[in-house]
Amino acid sequence: MIWNPEHECMNTEALRSLQFARLKNLVERVYTNVPFYREKLDAMGVKPQDITCLEDIAKLPFTSKDDLRTTYPYGLLAVPQSEIVEIHMSSGTTGVPVVDAYTQRDIDDWSEGMARTLAGAGATRNDTVQNAYGYGLFTGGLGSHYGSRRVGATIIPISSGNTQKQLMCMRDFKTTILTCTPSYALFLSEAAKEMDIDPTKLGLRAGCFGAEPWSENMRKEIEKAWGIKAYDIYGLTEITGPGVSFECEGQYGMHMNEDLWFPEIIDPATGKTLPDGEKGELVITTLTKEGTPLIRYRTRDITFIIKEKCGCGRTTRRIHRLFGRTDDLLIIRGVNVFPSQIEHALIEIQGVDPNYLIVVDRSAQTHLDEAELHVEVNPAEFSDETKDMESLRNRIEGVMKSKLGINMKVKLVEPKSIQRSTGKAVRVIDKRQL
């Protein structure tokens, strides 16, 4: 179901002129009200009146996550603090948190984006939405809450955790739509089975899953475990939270709510704008945001804009499921490789655990990059015969060559020998002096 046909199915020309009008207004607002942006624009010699068409967005400076950190807490505020009605923050595991400060209009836009998201998964006022995203400073919980309220569905604001109560609510209130992280959705289905509850019999119909990277394989697993349609959704605290883009029934690519949040794809190395269809870093400009508007925010997420029109009737462009983050990107002999691709390839090989380490070095003789992939041998598949182990190694090398397009030397290592860390696992050791 299309929540807002006026904006979601807008004629492309009309959409572009709306985006341009909003962009122009945005640049004027930040130039007047945010010293940080005025200084940046002045340094580049760009004035608000230089923005004469939508393409002129390329003249504007980028905003990075570091910019958000150095301006913590209120350095990017574009309205008096009295206009701010709510604050959210990203988890900030890597340093100073980033802040999003919302005016009432910002909350309204956020609710709108999330209402479109839920409607994309088929939600109507007749649905019961169980919202198992965490409530609090994290945007997942309240964002989904506001969207569900706008749709008029019955919301169960259960937040994350408390597995038994989750399943009890599903059973007693006949939840039809689940919103949570994909890993929690899988965890809940396992927990149900352990309690002798058949997840497919609970009456769940769809789920909106996001806030962490997941794969097409994981989608299949979730859909099978619950007997539902699992929709990928995308958003980030810096921009607004969930609701920035979402999958429709086509389940291929996520429609950007681009009347509110304008997407561009750039080459992460040069900053050059790339045409639709080419893979690069997603950059978003918050066209209507009042509290903490952002110009060309570099998300560090890698995707491309799907060129083809979607069959669902929406005219908003779609971004492809994320390929990874620019922070993780490895360029080996000119080929872009994301560690997540290696993990996906390994999962499909029998006899191998997806525990791996990539060691990249540059040969002193040939000056070429050399990648060595350390893979842990699965004890159940360990063979006493060297030829079996060598064939396993050759098989992994073959899969890497065909799936990633690079030659990697595979080294079989002992189980549990690759360091486990409690936080982010170290998957890459780059010894190149670049």
Add this chain to the structure above:
Amino acid sequence: MKTQQISIFLENAAGRLAEVTRVLKAGGVNLRAIMIADTADFGILRVIVDNPEKAIGILEKANFTTKTTDVLSVTISDKVGSLADVLALFETNGINIEYLYAALDKVGETAVVIFKVEDLARGLKVVEANGLSTPVKF
């Protein structure tokens, strides 16, 4: 006779073999026969010990990947041609050997040869039918 062999996966890294022997020593397990199949990248260590069950427990506790395989152990005389005679016997009876290694039992008297054969049951039969089934104490 049939003997339990333990294979241990060793990645190609300094000190891994020393580590295996260190944990076995600490656990009081005696190594009776040993051989390494090596490639450029990894090795598979095959051992016969006095107490296989105990050895496996110790190795797994130390996070080594192990696998047990039944092999044939045959006592032969420590003299010219003994092994040739046994191999001729295997050849006649169509017993395929995947690998073998040997340990001297008493110099000048007997040696023990460990055979990994394709078909253990048939190999065992051939050995027994030809008086080569003297029990070996490891």
